[in-house]
Amino acid sequence: MVIQSPPSRFDNPFATCWTKPGALPFSFAAGENAEELLANLAAQNWRGAIIGPHGSGKSTLLETLKPLLADAGRNVLAIALRDRQRRLPRPFLDSIRALKWRSNDLLVIDGFEQLGWPQRLFLAYRSRQKRTGLLVTAHRPIRLPTLVRLNPPQSLVTRLVADLCTEVSTPVTLDDISDSYACHGSDVREIFFDLYDRHERKRHAVRTRQF
Amino acid sequence: MLPRPRLFAKKRGTRRSSVPWAGKVAEGALSAALATLGVVGLYWLIYRVAYAEDAGRWPWFAMVIPLALIVYGSAAFVRLLWQTAASTERRAAVVQKATDWERLGPSNSITPALPTVPPIDAVTDSPGVRLAYRLPIDAASGWVVFAMATVCLTWNTLVVVFVVEVFEKHREGHPNWLLTWLMGPLVLGGIWTVVALVRQVLFNIAIGTTRVEISQHPFYPGGTFHGFVSQTGRVRVRWLQVQLVCEEQAIYQQGTDTRRATSRVFRSVLFTRRKFDIRPPEPFEITFDLTVPPTVMHSFVSQHNAIAWTIVVRGRMTRWGDFERRFPIYVYPLRIVAPTANPTFAVANA
């Protein structure tokens, strides 16, 4: 039996360890950058919503902004809500209760629209009343000023794939990326999952031919 | 050069005037202050109050407060130091050691020490009639009936209350026609849930019980084992198949999304028969041999990933359509002495 090289995370550049929010830096569209977004957020009294469809990079953008927000003197209290999580978890609620609601506090909530309306209303009202920052992500515009609307074009997806493949080569081609974009639109997360599968299929096909 | 530490952070444009570890220093100082306060309080209570004449018992009870401060402050301080100083691997190594210590206690498990390989106790607890072990069914099918019954009962209770209310209005001569028309879809929905539930119950009765037994457990790569399937019911079978299946399962939980990826990486058909009847009281029974290939992956479970082996009994019945029942089994890595029946097996394969 032929034993291949040891498996490792470098076998597939589309594995989640490379593509999850925080691992891959957010790729800004031409003419946009993090500093400009931060300045816009400050101009909106640190209140804003990042709007975009599923997998368009909202969580990744938040992960990119978080350290910059801390550098900008914001006391960030962040949470990422999971699928159909309609209530804030108890520990986070306790943290909110302990909050002094100062003007340099900033609540960051990923998946804001999943919350039930009482908690959404409470957070929006309380933060406006106390002039505390509130930065959220949502799929559709909500009652917060829109900070940025994400809808990644194919060129951006191609650039992200190129970034991912700087260290790990892939048999995935530009045609594969076009196909995948045609199927999944601006859902970059779904495109990465699809490219993961394409990479594995081609890798196995090559290996089967070799042995 | 190291930046000069500042007590208070101040925002200057997009910069922050304090060093990044200022928060941690403040948190550490607070924890240390709490612990110190506790020590001072305890000292004061013991030497100034409790030992005084006519002090009574209350100072001894009051010691709970400074003790709590000491415990809380010290724990927070140690935790902060640990989180700041220890790498991911070091923390994981300590957690691993703690888990190993817990496992040292008395246990009835017959599973050998195999990290990430699930224990087989659930299977070996249940002896078979024909072969050594009877496999427990994957609980999903039972839950389907339970969930359907719950939905049906809840929905129809609400609908009955609603219908009674509407009819009362009609009887009193004050009909509400909007509610009457709205009632239609709700009643139809209720009827549909009853039909679906009855069909599911009848399906379970018609298809009957599937019993799977195996000669040995766990399985090992390269080994051949015996299997037995018994299928009761009152059906005409268009085809019935028994498969040995291996599936990879991965859970992804990022952003606001939770998704499960599954990939079937091994399938071996153990038995197939076409066009036959099952009539009570005689169940349909078959025996077969199953071989686990020598280089397959063993059963594996971690927090978000798994490799699961299953015996799948599936078929298509006239009138009732397709059915599938899954029986989880465990494949252990080679070179491990089998903890139960047939101990010579592992030696032969090692």
Add this chain to the structure above:
Amino acid sequence: MQTAPAIRILLDSPAAHYQPGDSLSGRFFIEGTQMRTVRAAELSVVWYTAGKGEEDFAVHHFERHIDDSARPLDLRVPRRFTTKLPPSPLSYDGEVVKVCWCVRLRLFFPQIQDTVAEIPFRLGSVAAGAQVAADEPEQLE
């Protein structure tokens, strides 16, 4: 500001292929002639999962070397490590789940971020898993 040094981990078995119960041994060092101050070095033998799910990981072997005045930590001199490998989990190159083993070295320097180097190895001889084609029940009709 100091730059990250070249860290080397070498396994005694160049094939990097082991079986459960085998002894994994090797050495690690920093390349160069100048001594670098290292506050601590942590060597671990770990497995982790990669693929379409979250990354799980566990430490099998862990050792920590600390720099102190009595015994300065001079990593120009290779340091040996050895551990007996466990029976599971075996290395597996699957379709959506991969189980990977590696020796990982984390060095803590006084003024720069900790630096990590790792070298993968294979435990066991499990074949790669590839998705099987969907079966067609219609053919049984």
